[in-house]
Amino acid sequence: MEKPDTEEITVFMDEHKKEKVKKYKMLNQLVTKGGILFVGSSLMEQFPINELQQTLEKNYIIYNRGVGGFVTKELLASMDECIFELEPAKIFINIGTNDIGSPDYKKEHLMINYDKILSQIKNRLPNCTVYVMAYYPVNAKADFPLISQDQKNEMFKTRNNRSIQEANIAIKDLAHHYHYEFIHVNDGLVDEEGNLKEEYTIEGIHLWPNAYAVILENLKQYL
Numbered sequence: 001m002e003k004p005d006t007e008e009i010t011v012f013m014d015e016h017k018k019e020k021v022k023k024y025k026m027l028n029q030l031v032t033k034g035g036i037l038f039v040g041s042s043l044m045e046q047f048p049i050n051e052l053q054q055t056l057e058k059n060y061i062i063y064n065r066g067v068g069g070f071v072t073k074e075l076l077a078s079m080d081e082c083i084f085e086l087e088p089a090k091i092f093i094n095i096g097t098n099d100i101g102s103p104d105y106k107k108e109h110l111m112i113n114y115d116k117i118l119s120q121i122k123n124r125l126p127n128c129t130v131y132v133m134a135y136y137p138v139n140a141k142a143d144f145p146l147i148s149q150d151q152k153n154e155m156f157k158t159r160n161n162r163s164i165q166e167a168n169i170a171i172k173d174l175a176h177h178y179h180y181e182f183i184h185v186n187d188g189l190v191d192e193e194g195n196l197k198e199e200y201t202i203e204g205i206h207l208w209p210n211a212y213a214v215i216l217e218n219l220k221q222y223l
Helices: 006-012 015-030 049-055 072-076 107-124 149-155 161-177 209-222
Strands: 036-040 062-064 090-094 129-133 181-183
Touching: 049 062, 049 209, 072 107, 090 209, 107 129, 107 161, 129 161, 161 181, 181 209
Parallel strands: 036 062, 036 090, 090 129, 129 181
Antiparallel strands: none
């Protein structure tokens, strides 16, 4: 399978993302191997798992290596820092929503990169249990105080529930190809029209902690 152009991808990252990856590399020297890993973009980085897991009956070792703004090719350039150096026993991955939101989004390009990600995990962590998470729905209908109509039109031009559902079908097939489990942990997040509930989202995309509490309830059977 074709290898990613790491040099090109690294240049593509802004300084904020590079610093976060550098911080993760330092933190990885302190991790307990064989733990649980959450990895992806901002929707994973903002998952307050270290606080929410205090509500669980069992204690887990969970590390979060999400990076806000990451697209799939940026994760491909950071697989060591975000995944392999931790040597996890379980991975929960949610990556690609920023690809879907890109002006030049093509589902085929997303699938090529996601395939490379899962292929590398399969090759380097053959005994790791991997859960490919369904993308969360969005809410392009509700009015949010800090978002203008023009901003909404741009935000949801390609990142809408139809394209998300199409991508979910594709990554489900991809997960099964690698004998990984595709998990849909969105129960309770949507309203009667299939949109992300207004009370769960900051601006129609990103989530408040109350939404993550619902997701964790759906997720805990896999921990």
